[in-house]
Amino acid sequence: MSGSSDDPSFLPSVQILHLKKIPQNGGADDRWKVVLSDGNRFLSGMCATQLNIKVNSGEIAQFGIINVNEFLVNTLPSGQKIVIVLRCELVQNPGSRIGNPVDITKAGNVGSAQAQPSGGVGGGAQPMYGKVESAGNPYGGSGGGSNPYGSRGNSGGMGMSGQGSSNPVIRTNASSQSFTPISGLNMYSNRWVIRAKITNKSEIRTWSNAKGEGSLFSVVVLDSSGTDVKCTFFKEAVDKFYNLLEEGRVYTFSGGRLKVANMQYNTCKSQFEITFDQNSEIHLQDDAEDIQESYDFVKIAALSEMEPSGFVDILAVVKHVADPAVIVSKKSGKEMTKCELTIQDDSGADVRLTVWGDLAANAQTKFANLPIVAFKRARISDYGGRSLSGSGCSVNPTIPQANQLRQWWADNGSNTQARSLSSAGGGARGADPFEQRKTVSSIKEEQLGYNEKPDWLSFKATITFLKKDKAGDEGAWYTACFNSGDPCKNMFKATQTSDGFFHCDKCQQTNEKCVRRFIFSGTVADDTSTSWVSVFNEQAENMFNGVKADELYEKLAEGDRDSYDSTFAKASCTEWIIKCKVKQEHVGDESRVKTSIVSLTPIDYAAESRNLLAALGV
Numbered sequence: 001m002s003g004s005s006d007d008p009s010f011l012p013s014v015q016i017l018h019l020k021k022i023p024q025n026g027g028a029d030d031r032w033k034v035v036l037s038d039g040n041r042f043l044s045g046m047c048a049t050q051l052n053i054k055v056n057s058g059e060i061a062q063f064g065i066i067n068v069n070e071f072l073v074n075t076l077p078s079g080q081k082i083v084i085v086l087r088c089e090l091v092q093n094p095g096s097r098i099g100n101p102v103d104i105t106k107a108g109n110v111g112s113a114q115a116q117p118s119g120g121v122g123g124g125a126q127p128m129y130g131k132v133e134s135a136g137n138p139y140g141g142s143g144g145g146s147n148p149y150g151s152r153g154n155s156g157g158m159g160m161s162g163q164g165s166s167n168p169v170i171r172t173n174a175s176s177q178s179f180t181p182i183s184g185l186n187m188y189s190n191r192w193v194i195r196a197k198i199t200n201k202s203e204i205r206t207w208s209n210a211k212g213e214g215s216l217f218s219v220v221v222l223d224s225s226g227t228d229v230k231c232t233f234f235k236e237a238v239d240k241f242y243n244l245l246e247e248g249r250v251y252t253f254s255g256g257r258l259k260v261a262n263m264q265y266n267t268c269k270s271q272f273e274i275t276f277d278q279n280s281e282i283h284l285q286d287d288a289e290d291i292q293e294s295y296d297f298v299k300i301a302a303l304s305e306m307e308p309s310g311f312v313d314i315l316a317v318v319k320h321v322a323d324p325a326v327i328v329s330k331k332s333g334k335e336m337t338k339c340e341l342t343i344q345d346d347s348g349a350d351v352r353l354t355v356w357g358d359l360a361a362n363a364q365t366k367f368a369n370l371p372i373v374a375f376k377r378a379r380i381s382d383y384g385g386r387s388l389s390g391s392g393c394s395v396n397p398t399i400p401q402a403n404q405l406r407q408w409w410a411d412n413g414s415n416t417q418a419r420s421l422s423s424a425g426g427g428a429r430g431a432d433p434f435e436q437r438k439t440v441s442s443i444k445e446e447q448l449g450y451n452e453k454p455d456w457l458s459f460k461a462t463i464t465f466l467k468k469d470k471a472g473d474e475g476a477w478y479t480a481c482f483n484s485g486d487p488c489k490n491m492f493k494a495t496q497t498s499d500g501f502f503h504c505d506k507c508q509q510t511n512e513k514c515v516r517r518f519i520f521s522g523t524v525a526d527d528t529s530t531s532w533v534s535v536f537n538e539q540a541e542n543m544f545n546g547v548k549a550d551e552l553y554e555k556l557a558e559g560d561r562d563s564y565d566s567t568f569a570k571a572s573c574t575e576w577i578i579k580c581k582v583k584q585e586h587v588g589d590e591s592r593v594k595t596s597i598v599s600l601t602p603i604d605y606a607a608e609s610r611n612l613l614a615a616l617g618v
Helices: 049-057 236-241 300-305 357-361 400-411 537-543 549-557 561-571 605-616
Strands: 013-022 031-037 041-047 065-075 081-092 193-201 205-209 212-222 228-234 250-254 257-260 272-276 281-285 311-321 325-328 335-344 349-356 372-381 387-389 393-395 455-466 477-480 494-496 502-504 509-511 515-525 530-536 575-587 590-602
Touching (some): 031 081, 193 228, 335 357, 515 537
Antiparallel strands (some): 013 065, 031 041, 065 081, 212 228, 335 349, 372 387, 455 575, 477 515, 515 530
């Protein structure tokens, strides 16, 4: 059992007599077998994998004396009990064995047969370090001399005898049902029941690959210990449990299978994930008052000093909700709904936070009227300066920090000029504010594009040249798949076959027709420099006032070259607020920096004049 959770006062100090590495197959983490002694007796155990770093660093070593802060006891099929050390800290290492301990499985009443030695740590054999309340049991339990670790009534300890449970420590609710805290889950026991509240529930997703197809959904559950864990349901379990589980309700869960969490995609505190199937048991509970979200809030201004890919809890005011947008995932080719929120707190900064799925689709309603929101473990990104991505959130939470922020906003916070951490923006957004614009020369002067991730910038510039002709092709476009549905969405290239049809390698379909999409290059210039840029379909259609590539193709097919040329000529020498992505690309053995236009915004000359006057202080 886990002594630290079951009885916080039971924190044994033991000496490591032996440490042996047990290699694992398949690239799994190594395991370490350990022999522990209290000076009278010794027993075998294992170190949990999270202690590998301490073993490898030498903090956990032979003859070291450790305080065991958290542990489990599992029973093997043979009846032998094994201690699993989960957390410990080094006290000291005397460099030699203390006492003459004997194997606990073979010992009789050793404690009463041996006289207790005296002296300091370096002066001869002695049992435990700390208070010794009985000769037979250095831990002072009531279990008798045959168990040096003591038996604390029904709660157990690191007991090696008797019929104690091999489950992690359990907690009991008012109805006397016993539960395992999420923080006590481990890979060595599957007989557990957790009681937890669902804080987030995903949509049902489907997959199809060489191994088959199916559906899944996931939930995040939180228990009274303040630890949350991600739970995933597959195939038949989706049909059985999806409509049963509701956000904000409390359930008991059992019969799941643990696996180590992939922390790159998991935002929960638990180091494990749970998979449930149709044979798992889940039951609704009535009382949820003892399970409350706990937060460790970070101020928005502090995000600029934090590393990307980390997670933070954020409490802020939603001061702007953008229109939901549908994008196509590059990996799956499927549509995804996203919505960008601008949130601000009392640190003098605001940041862009993106939500997805149903939360994004309903964002205009859910985040209306400038609510206070608490996001749990939002992911930090350096996409466009600093930005966040979150899912689980609480709107107008009933916590003291929210009341303080609401009062600040009502007093004068709404009139505070905030510093935006998302100044560089993202590809799907429009141009940056006036004060955050740069010049064309910034691309070279600031060495943009040489970072691991793309750089973004906005500037006001004039289109000076458009390359409308491509060698061996009839126009500035490519032929895209005619399939408007998944997975192509009229985006992937289709190659014309010898019989005049168009074949797409993405969906493996052949169609009589194709869809032409613009792709060409050009130059833009301001008073500081000139730069080559790449132009793609959406930006080209904006530049050409809505004219599509298929329309120009038809003009060329009819012999109307003048209409084609005039479309490009009209777009030349026009002035725009241009947003670009700058990224280094490798072509063969060469690397080059490519600047691509991601948005074109017509200039509002009245607003531009006001901004210029304000910048001049007029």
